[in-house]
Amino acid sequence: MTRRVLVTGMGIISSAGHGCKAFWESLTAGRSAVTPVEGFDTTDLGRNYASEIKDFRPRDFLTAAEARRTGRCGAFTLAAARMATVDARLGPASVPAGRLAVIIGTTMGEAKDIEGLEHAWIQKGREAVDAKIIARCGWSLLPIHVARSLGARGALLTLPGACAAGNYAIGLAADLIRTGRADVAIAGGVEIIQQLQFAGFARLGAIAPERCQPFDKNRQGLILGEGAAMLVLESEEHVIERGADAVAEFGGYGLACDAYHITRPHPEGTGTVAATRRALAEAGIDPHEVDFINAHGTGTHANDVIESKATREVFGDRPVPMSSCKSMIGHTMGASSALESVACVLTIKTGIYPPTIGYEVPDPECPVAVVANQARKGPADIVVNNSLAFGGYDAVSIFAKVGRLPPPRRLAA
Amino acid sequence: MRPLEVTGLGIVSPLGVGKEAFVEGLTRAGQGPCGFEGPAETFDAAAYGGIRAAQVRGFDAKTWLGDKGLRNMDRLTALTVVATKLAAQDAGLRKDGHWLALGPDRVGICASTAYGSFEAITELDRVAMLENPRYLNPAKFPNTVINSAAGYASIWEDLQALNVTVSNGNPGGLDAVLCADMHFACGRAEALLVGGAEALSEAIYVAFHQLGALVPNGAPYLPGESAARGMLLGEGAAFAVLEPPGGARARGAKAFAQIVGYGTAFEPPSSEVLIIHASSLATAQAARAALEDASMSPEQIDVVAASVSGYPALDAPELAALAEVFGPDVCVAAPKALMGETLGATGAMGMAAAIGWLGGVTPARIVRGRAPRETRAVMVVALGFHGTASAVVLRSCARGSA
Numbered sequence: 001m002t003r004r005v006l007v008t009g010m011g012i013i014s015s016a017g018h019g020c021k022a023f024w025e026s027l028t029a030g031r032s033a034v035t036p037v038e039g040f041d042t043t044d045l046g047r048n049y050a051s052e053i054k055d056f057r058p059r060d061f062l063t064a065a066e067a068r069r070t071g072r073c074g075a076f077t078l079a080a081a082r083m084a085t086v087d088a089r090l091g092p093a094s095v096p097a098g099r100l101a102v103i104i105g106t107t108m109g110e111a112k113d114i115e116g117l118e119h120a121w122i123q124k125g126r127e128a129v130d131a132k133i134i135a136r137c138g139w140s141l142l143p144i145h146v147a148r149s150l151g152a153r154g155a156l157l158t159l160p161g162a163c164a165a166g167n168y169a170i171g172l173a174a175d176l177i178r179t180g181r182a183d184v185a186i187a188g189g190v191e192i193i194q195q196l197q198f199a200g201f202a203r204l205g206a207i208a209p210e211r212c213q214p215f216d217k218n219r220q221g222l223i224l225g226e227g228a229a230m231l232v233l234e235s236e237e238h239v240i241e242r243g244a245d246a247v248a249e250f251g252g253y254g255l256a257c258d259a260y261h262i263t264r265p266h267p268e269g270t271g272t273v274a275a276t277r278r279a280l281a282e283a284g285i286d287p288h289e290v291d292f293i294n295a296h297g298t299g300t301h302a303n304d305v306i307e308s309k310a311t312r313e314v315f316g317d318r319p320v321p322m323s324s325c326k327s328m329i330g331h332t333m334g335a336s337s338a339l340e341s342v343a344c345v346l347t348i349k350t351g352i353y354p355p356t357i358g359y360e361v362p363d364p365e366c367p368v369a370v371v372a373n374q375a376r377k378g379p380a381d382i383v384v385n386n387s388l389a390f391g392g393y394d395a396v397s398i399f400a401k402v403g404r405l406p407p408p409r410r411l412a413a
Numbered sequence: 414m415r416p417l418e419v420t421g422l423g424i425v426s427p428l429g430v431g432k433e434a435f436v437e438g439l440t441r442a443g444q445g446p447c448g449f450e451g452p453a454e455t456f457d458a459a460a461y462g463g464i465r466a467a468q469v470r471g472f473d474a475k476t477w478l479g480d481k482g483l484r485n486m487d488r489l490t491a492l493t494v495v496a497t498k499l500a501a502q503d504a505g506l507r508k509d510g511h512w513l514a515l516g517p518d519r520v521g522i523c524a525s526t527a528y529g530s531f532e533a534i535t536e537l538d539r540v541a542m543l544e545n546p547r548y549l550n551p552a553k554f555p556n557t558v559i560n561s562a563a564g565y566a567s568i569w570e571d572l573q574a575l576n577v578t579v580s581n582g583n584p585g586g587l588d589a590v591l592c593a594d595m596h597f598a599c600g601r602a603e604a605l606l607v608g609g610a611e612a613l614s615e616a617i618y619v620a621f622h623q624l625g626a627l628v629p630n631g632a633p634y635l636p637g638e639s640a641a642r643g644m645l646l647g648e649g650a651a652f653a654v655l656e657p658p659g660g661a662r663a664r665g666a667k668a669f670a671q672i673v674g675y676g677t678a679f680e681p682p683s684s685e686v687l688i689i690h691a692s693s694l695a696t697a698q699a700a701r702a703a704l705e706d707a708s709m710s711p712e713q714i715d716v717v718a719a720s721v722s723g724y725p726a727l728d729a730p731e732l733a734a735l736a737e738v739f740g741p742d743v744c745v746a747a748p749k750a751l752m753g754e755t756l757g758a759t760g761a762m763g764m765a766a767a768i769g770w771l772g773g774v775t776p777a778r779i780v781r782g783r784a785p786r787e788t789r790a791v792m793v794v795a796l797g798f799h800g801t802a803s804a805v806v807l808r809s810c811a812r813g814s815a
Contacts, residue, residue: 044545044546044547045546045547046547065685065686068686069685069686069688098678107558107559108530108534108557108558108559109559109580111534114531114534114535114538115538117620118534118535118538118539118542119542121535121619122539122542122543126619126622126623127623129619129620129623130623131623131624131625134620134623134624135624135688135689136688137620138527138528138582138798138799139527139528139559139580139581139582140527140580140581140582140585140797140798140799140801141688141799144679144681144797144799144800144801147679147681148681152679153678153679153680154677155588155591155677156581156677156679156801157579157581157588157591157592158579158580158581159577159578159579159580160558160559160560160578160580161560161577161578162558162560162561162564168577172577172592172595175595175596175598175599176595178599179594179595179598179599181591181595195541195546196534196537196538196541196546196549196557197557198546199537199541199546199547199549200537200549200551200554200557201554202546202547203547203549203550203551203554204551204554205551255521255574255575255576255577255596255601256573256574256575257521257564257567257572257573257574257575257576258567258573259517259567259568259570259571259572259573260568261568262555262561262564262565262568263555271573274518274573278601282599390555390558390560390561390564391555391558391560391561391563391564391565391567391576392564392567392568392576393560393564393576409599409600411598411599411600412415412597412598412599412600412657
């Protein structure tokens with residue numbers, strides 16, 4: 001059995017706005033959502049900028065009971081998932097509950113709740129550690145929150161794939177549909193910023209002072225961000241049967257592991273090259289058919305050099321337009337490839353490439369065709385989404401205009 | 414699902430390290446009281462009245478990995494790396510750091526851990542709070558990312574095909590089988606190390622103590638029995654090497670068991686305020702789905718390796734569901750009676766026990782029914798704390814098929 005997997009809905013909570021409309025307007029206008037940090041004290045860290053979400057009120061999206069059951073991370077997840085199902089016009093009667101799966105990628109999950117528990121433990125002793133908060137901390141709860149509220153009873157999975165987690169989740173959700181284990185899946189990624197991650201990245205020397213400038217010669221590092229993005233994926237048959245509209249096809253994905261270093265990319269980008277080639281093979285396309293690459297582009301020296309090298313290795317001298325949303329919304333870690341998946345689908349839908357802002361001086365070490373500073377129109381039938389992460393994780397996915405890809409590859413019998 | 418062949422097992426457990434020691438421990442454990450219930454070793458148990466835990470006692474990663482590269486390795490990573498190394502070796506894929514069969518591009522890992530990064534997060538949070546965030550050790554920061562242990566395993570064992578971490582609570586080790594099945598179906602690997610790991614830390618102990626889930630000190634640990642009064646925390650790592658049908662034969666290896674079915678289900682609690690609950694309905698649905706996936710009937714299952722952990726609110730619905738699906742006489746065994754509540758490693762430990770039983774060890778600790786004369790098929794069940802349940806069916810290889 002093998003089936004096409006289509007995207008029928010998307011929801012997003014981001015520093016560039018909530019909902020696809022606000023998000024896309026902000027991105028295509030090239031607006032930066034990077035601001036001084038307000039959520040925690042950065043005094044001794046030497047860095048003070050991030051893409052925080054400052055206007056999220058759980059009660060705008062959640063019931064009172066839902067808001068009590070979730071921490072900030074769970075609330076982002078549920079808000080984005082609910083938005084995605086509304087966008088897909090997916091109601092309780094649209095799909096049998098057992099055929100609806102929920103797959104969520106994240107890195108630290110309810111990191112703020114855990115930090116709060118730790119505070120209580122240190123300052124007041126372990127008896128002050130609140131069981132009600134402990135109960136809502138587990139990573140496994142993220143898809144369960146969604147399933148409880150939106151009526152899913154199929155496979156519920158949390159896949160922590162570090163900064164590639166979104167692609168892992170969306171990819172596995174597509175696998176479940178392709179192999180017939182589900183008809184519809186809500187899949188995406190979520191991450192919140194908390195002091196520990198910020199301090200950790202600062203101590204690794206990875207955070208830029210004020211701006212994230214992917215592929216620029218003078219780039220100084222990444223800017224952390226937060227958010228959630230969820231996609232509704234659906235088998236082609238199911239889309240037709242319920243008369244839904246598909247915005248794009250998920251063509252497949254490629255995974256690889258550098259097996260080299262826990263934080264640094266492989267110097268030759270071997271995992272990245274392998275993952276990209278595997279993704280292209282899975283989608284049944286050649287490198288020359290790719291119209292646009294939504295880069296991982298973190299703005300760190302190492303990532304951008306290696307990603308450029310791998311891109312040249314796979315795509316040759318043809319300058320495939322490439323851009324990093326992280327220049328505007330920061331690096332949302334486990335959520336980043338999910339937010340960027342939404343951007344990929346919107347590129348296909350509107351024919352617009354979002355820009356890489358802050359791109360001033362080309363870097364000879366990054367010989368790629370950066371969409372500099374201003375959005376522009378271009379062919380957008382097939383779009384590649386890169387994600388490269390801690391642990392040497394490489395996950396590259398492919399979205400395409402509906403009807404553009406060959407029939408999906410047969411599964412192993 | 415297509416039957417997946419089990420060609421290797423690597424395990425670090427309270428019953429022993431390595432397949433042989435584990436099988437020996439599993440056999441001994443069936444014949445008398447378990448010796449694992451000493452005070453916790455990985456933190457100051459005396460500060461908590463000498464609380465007991467099922468730990469991998471005296472575990473030293475150096476014994477298995479040598480001296481190099483261990484400085485920033487946390488306990489979860491050490492357990493994971495050792496278990497994966499032993500698994501790859503047992504399957505004849507690797508030896509002494511070299512590949513013997515297949516190769517890095519065709520072998521990957523699917524690992525479950527539920528609270529694996531809890532210890533690193535709380536430790537670094539502590540530095541940030543008590544001292545100053547600028548003193549965080551950047552070399553320890555990667556450990557706060559929950560897939561870090563599997564990331565290190567891929568570096569140590571050169572696993573490049575793919576690397577997936579599942580953090581799905583107790584069912585995660587079984588859900589890793591689902592991931593593996595998907596990746597095999599899509600042709601992404603020829604062998605996968607599938608399992609899970611959990612390490613005992615003070616943070617995990619405090620969390621479960623505050624939840625009121627632990628067995629009081631001095632009380633007997635009786636998962637699945639009516640007198641049970643709580644969980645006893647455990648730890649460990651277990652990874653099975655799985656290969657698609659025909660994989661073992663193609664490379665001249667021997668499969669010693671098969672995984673033939675998987676099922677999962679979820680039922681929310683009736684009250685909107687509840688978060689922690691176990692669902693009898695979900696357990697029954699998961700078990701039935703796994704049987705259907707395996708094209709098997711309930712009578713064909715000789716033993717159920719249950720998830721029962723000694724926490725009555727979780728044990729009772731599980732046992733009720735098993736009685737409903739399999740009838741009142743089915744043999745139900747409790748691996749946690751031997752290895753403690755290993756959380757995200759639950760499914761992996763259950764599968765390891767099942768592999769031992771399929772290999773001829775008499776199932777223990779039996780909490781319902783009687784041990785079968787011969788164990789040919791085992792269902793491993795794992796319940797989540799929030800209404801999920803998953804099940805996997807393992808079968809011995811028919812003679813001559815491998």
